[in-house]
Amino acid sequence: MLKKNEKMTDIKYITETKKLIDDLKSVCANYGLGNDGNEFKIISQVFLYKYMNDKFSYEVKQMSPELASAENFQKAYEEMPEVKRQFLLARLGNKAPHLKPEQLLSHLFNNSNQPNFSEIYFDGTLRNISQENINLYSIKSTSGAKDTMFDELSKFITDPSQRDNFCKALVNKLVNFSFEKMFSEKYDFFATIFEYLIKDYNSDSGGKYAEYYTPHAVARIMASILVGKKEDVKDVKIYDPSAGSGTLLMNIAHAIGEKNCTIYSEDISQKSSNMLRLNLILNNLSHSIPNIVKGNTILEPSYVNTKFDYIVSNPPFKLDFSDYRDNLDKDSNRERFFVGIPNIPKKDKDKMAIYLLFIQHIMYSLSEKGKAAIVVPTGFITAQSGIEKKIRQRLIDNGWLRGVVSMPSNIFASTGTNVSVLILDKNADNEHIVLMDASKLGETIKEGKNQRTVLTTEEEQKITDVFNEKKAVEELSVVVTAEEIKAKNYSFSAGQYFEIKIEYVEISAEEFAQKMNEFETTLKNLFEQSNQLDKEILENFKKLKFKG
Template sequence: MEETLSIQQQTKDLIDRLKSTTSVNGLGNSGNEYVVIVQIFLYKFLNDKFIYSAKKEMPELVEDGKDIYDSLSAMSDDEYEELCDLMEDTVILNREHLIPFVSQRRNDDNFAKILDSTMEGIASLNQEVFYIVNEDDSRVPIIHPISDLISGGATKKNAFCKSLIDDISSFSFETIFDAGYDFFSTIFEYLLKDYNSNGGGTYAEYYTPHSVANIMARLLVDDGKDYRSMKIYDPAAGTGTLLIALAHAIGERKCAVYTQDISEKSSTMLMLNLILNGMAESLTHVIKGNTMTHPFHKDENGKLKQFDFVVSNPPFKLDFSDYQNQLKTNDPFKRFFAGVPKIPNKKKESMEIYLCFFQHVIASIRDAGRGAIVVPTGFLTAQSGIPLKIRQYLVDNKFLKGVVSMPSNIFANTGTNVSVVFIDKAGVNNPIFIDASKLGDEIKDGKNKKTVLKNVDIEKIVSTFHDAKAVDELSVLPSLDDIKSNNYSFSAGQYFEVKIEHIDITEEEFNQKIKEYTETLDTLFAEGKELEANIKTALKRLKYE
């Protein structure tokens, strides 16, 4: 445990060093900073994973205290190729790609080109998995040369690349490859921390707090069930936090991840997240593209592919005006049964695109499959329009599993109150509504306020949901008829029993209380009359002055 914590701190220190290097070289808070950090961090991780796997396959490489890199260097080309063939669970690196061999050349006059060719070589050697697929089936490699991302001549570029290779040479990840989700989710969140703030632009919309992701995953997955060959999907995947949490709850080796997202930046981060969590086999399912206009994942008949689990935290509002008419008139997958939102006259960027994603999520869940989607809490009680039609559809088809309303400021980068709607196409007669808005502790996160759910809060939500318990002022289990008669409201608070406190008092005590209330009212009335007279006097003076 202490060793894991030590490596965790060393990993955070590594990320800080990389950010310091990019900042010193003029990339701090720029669009290219994350590219350098992600790629160098990934390079370090792949190098150490390769060494870790080599030791497992050939323990003799380090017997009698031998240095692993000396042993690899002494191998013939055929022996090295044979070793690579044995390692099926990692990417392949040529010897010249390994960090110590690259570092040996750090004082060469062309070191920047050496590091760039190393990155290109790794991408080429592993081109069957290391790419992002565009919606038109073209491919974009996820590892690129990096020296051209800074301005300046060869001397500056060499110094920059030399600093990067020095940053990643100080420790090894080897001892924590079996640490699993909890370790890497923490590291990934730290890696993202400067890219999910208000300054992060639209990229910030893709970040979901781990507490919310873990709650969604645990409420979707049945404890103790032995899942096999599950297909899980997120149509607005961002950096993959929701999917990785879900995969961990199911079992990383028991599911395949499918994604689509309009942002290449977030798709690159997602691929790193998959690699960190041992799910590299799903890399080829990561799609960069517009899910609304061109959903990529389809079955053999060209119909929309359906999945065992679908999760999503879609953008709530986005300028989709260029595509609105296309979605209304040309959707061959017939997803938008409730309609497509209108374009606001004055603020195109306020188009409620999440309503289209919600309908896409419903269409993407297979029969008896499950799903969960984050929505603005106002969706739960909207009296008309698309939100009401979606709620009616879920209730009338018995697809509504439940709703959890989260505390305010659970997302540090938005003040919008959010809820999570859970769907179960196996059929549900009594959904559960949970009002978790009063849970958690409020803390300061920079300039923003943020609500953090404690472990006890998370366990309360999870156990209440799975046990289908009605708890005073927390949860309620309305019948489908109750929901229909309440205009299909999904708000827990509208179903809580109104309680009137009853106190036994004597007639004398009752008369005394009535007397006190009457005296209080008389006093307030007299004060009100006096205030009214004073106001009239003041107005008269103003009139004649």
């Protein structure tokens, strides 16, 4: 859905970019890879190569009048003296990948009819770019090993005789498209493009490891609440311990300003980590790619000794972690999991509440001025016992709860679980805690086989404004104190604090008498019907006979 203030040129560029994605999908389909498990890798990696190629060209042209004015960029770059080229790359820094002349798309296109094009030129180029830019763009695992940015894409074609033609077809789709004009016009809607790029590969909602992206409305609300309009935020660390494709991180980074923050993330899914890398590159946050970690945040946290200024998270709610549950229950983890670790149930291990560990991990990871927004199942905010209540109690006793927003049902298309957002702030105002019930907002739409609730732009703004301005709005929000929450057994549900209003209607003595007569007549009729039924039941009972 496009925002109202998007310019016509923006719409034009979005349309052109979506067409490029569709063209790449068409090539895959023509070579038998439509809906294949490897199609996403091919589409996303070829798209990424094209983006990086154009980003490089755009940035070096800003620094070199010689290249900017060249009639043939490829030729001018090839003929540039090596010393001058190295100086140019040093100035480029991490604004874009460092590409050699033979790694540019135009070079691939010029050599697309060469023998063994797929292996020597196409795969070879992507492989070399990965190796030579490993410090800029590679994702590391918990062990410290770094991945490769590009696979050998031609190998996904099982018939070797078709590989050259396949790679040539991909290059032909790329060469007639350019991102450069979009950079010059401050193209700023890659969230739309990213979502379009991954939409066909997100149907499993991340399989075992939760969703790949949080609805943008929820992400925008979380960012707008954490980063107020008046705040001047600089040089801060942002973290998501279950990052997925990074929608939450992108939104808060945009709210703060990409140059004012550094992103850190962890996620157990390789696919999610690769999506996040692409998202960071598209959103001018490449400098944070070295901080992406593929690993198990709960078992082997990479940033356990780092404290963060902003944390956002939509963690998996239920997940079987019985295989390593006992490893968590050690003295070394007592401070991190301060109120305990969920037990292993006798049945349904998949229902182990792993999100309770993520909440504790987030609380442990906040800096002295830290703030956090966490998506939780709404049942968490009212549970009367167990770890849930202990966490809520700790938040109130520490004075860290800024408020809660309970979202409409089906705000996530892939789950019917009602969700709420916890807003934490180590410097919260304990006399004005905002509890909001936004469950009645939104419009229900059908999305495939599922129904989803969509908030309007006005409703998003209303939620944000009411929360940040600490307003009490009838049937939407209340503003309470920490002591009031303690008196309600630490309930974070706005509904338990709403006033019950009894409406009185003035009537005359005659109207009162008439209503009483109507009630009396109705009651007499009901009593008569009841007596008649009693008689019929007794008569039928007497007719019952024993049959031997």
